[in-house]
Amino acid sequence: MRRAQRGLLALNFFMADMQSGIGPFLGVFLLAHGWSTGPIGSVLTLGGVAGMLMTAPAGAFIDHTHRKRLVVVVTGSCTVLASCLVLVSQSGWVVALSQVASAVAGAAIGPAVTGLTLGVVRQAGFIGQNGRNQMFNHAGNVLGAGLSGWLGWQFGMVAIFWLAALFAVLSIVSVLSIPAAAIDHRAARGLEGNAADDGDEGQAEGFRELLRNRPMLLLAVCLACFHLGNGAMLPLYGMAVVSSRHADAAMFTAETVMVAQGVMIVAAFVATRMARRTGGYWLALLVSFAVLPLRGVIAGHLITHWGVWPVQMLDGIAAGLQSVAVPGLVARLLDGTGRVNVGQGAVITVQNVGASLSPALGGWLAQMLGYPRAFMLLGGFALISVALWAGGASVLRRQGGRRARGRALA
Numbered sequence: 186m187r188r189a190q191r192g193l194l195a196l197n198f199f200m201a202d203m204q205s206g207i208g209p210f211l212g213v214f215l216l217a218h219g220w221s222t223g224p225i226g227s228v229l230t231l232g233g234v235a236g237m238l239m240t241a242p243a244g245a246f247i248d249h250t251h252r253k254r255l256v257v258v259v260t261g262s263c264t265v266l267a268s269c270l271v272l273v274s275q276s277g278w279v280v281a282l283s284q285v286a287s288a289v290a291g292a293a294i295g296p297a298v299t300g301l302t303l304g305v306v307r308q309a310g311f312i313g314q315n316g317r318n319q320m321f322n323h324a325g326n327v328l329g330a331g332l333s334g335w336l337g338w339q340f341g342m343v344a345i346f347w348l349a350a351l352f353a354v355l356s357i358v359s360v361l362s363i364p365a366a367a368i369d370h371r372a373a374r375g376l377e378g379n380a381a382d383d384g385d386e387g388q389a390e391g392f393r394e395l396l397r398n399r400p401m402l403l404l405a406v407c408l409a410c411f412h413l414g415n416g417a418m419l420p421l422y423g424m425a426v427v428s429s430r431h432a433d434a435a436m437f438t439a440e441t442v443m444v445a446q447g448v449m450i451v452a453a454f455v456a457t458r459m460a461r462r463t464g465g466y467w468l469a470l471l472v473s474f475a476v477l478p479l480r481g482v483i484a485g486h487l488i489t490h491w492g493v494w495p496v497q498m499l500d501g502i503a504a505g506l507q508s509v510a511v512p513g514l515v516a517r518l519l520d521g522t523g524r525v526n527v528g529q530g531a532v533i534t535v536q537n538v539g540a541s542l543s544p545a546l547g548g549w550l551a552q553m554l555g556y557p558r559a560f561m562l563l564g565g566f567a568l569i570s571v572a573l574w575a576g577g578a579s580v581l582r583r584q585g586g587r588r589a590r591g592r593a594l595a
Contacts, residue, residue, distance in 0.1 A: 319505070
């Protein structure tokens with residue numbers, strides 16, 4: 186068990202940079218090669234849509250496969266290779282193909298890690314292990330972003346891809362260090378101690394679960410509204426500051442990621458403690474939604490190098506809380522159904538409707554109205570999430586009582 190848990194922590198640490206590849210650096214990379222903000226946002230949206238369409242099928246596949254470790258190996262490698270296409274050519278169709286391929290390959294990694302975690306520690310240990318996973322993941326992002334910024338500054342963007350490839354190799358070693366025998370595949374899909382027949386394997390019913398489970402549907406809609414505003418914030422802020430010639434592109438982009446991810450480590454720890462003390466995730470999610478409007482106002486008024494600190498600290502608070510609360514809440518709501526990972530995929534798919542539209546929306550808003558107004562308009566979308574989530578507290582508590590026999594899930 187301890188070896189498997191250590192393997193999970195190592196995987197979450199190294200997969201951070203493997204997943205992102207050039208990631209946050211893509212916007213400033215394309216900007217330096219003559220692209221404008223509108224087309225950059227559009228190509229990022231194309232990748233987001235491709236990932237969105239694949240997330241639920243990927244979750245269903247994870248629920249029913251016993252080769253979860255192999256999924257991480259294959260999709261992680263494909264993500265790095267797809268990102269490297271951008272180095273070969275910056276033409277529109279090559280960049281678009283790279284983003285689509287990366288999104289499709291990466292869609293399965295999140296559900297796979299969630300399934301592995303449930304399979305190793307079961308439902309009883311999920312809150313603690315998932316919190317530690319997220320802390321290690323954010324720490325890996327801090328290291329990866331710092332190294333990427335320094336290497337990009339010293340040796341150019343190509344060095345960032347080599348770093349992503351190295352992290353991919355270390356991720357593969359980490360996932361293979363998890364003993365196959367330590368993974369309970371029934372527990373991994375939410376059937377621990379449940380005598381229900383596995384005869385429904387292969388049926389992707391995540392959206393059916395989503396539609397008949399009101400708390401999950403509420404969660405998905407709130408996340409979609411939040412990410413419609415949030416998705417474009419980081420790349421757009423990086424482009425705003427770099428285009429104003431206030432910072433070096435590689436180093437500043439690395440700084441934006443490092444500040445946010447450093448705060449995420451603390452936020453993930455706080456979210457885990459909050460879940461244990463309150464028995465649920467409602468408050469953590471409410472706080473995460475509420476910080477985006479403030480972030481939009483600050484970003485619109487502080488397009489400077491030092492403005493990255495308040496802007497990205499708020500991003501870290503929201504993302505760190507959600508990284509623990511979202512998978513934790515879905516795992517509890519679907520405990521005993523055998524569809525935990527496809528349910529995760531369904532929620533993420535609806536969330537990604539907002540996230541995939543955000544880069545195009547933000548890019549064109551910035552091009553037409555300027556960066557300050559674009560940031561404030563994007564931040565305003567989270568007010569819908571705050572209103573819906575606050576208004577739905579009673580629904581979440583009622584569902585919590587039914588699902589957990591008196592234990593509040595929200």
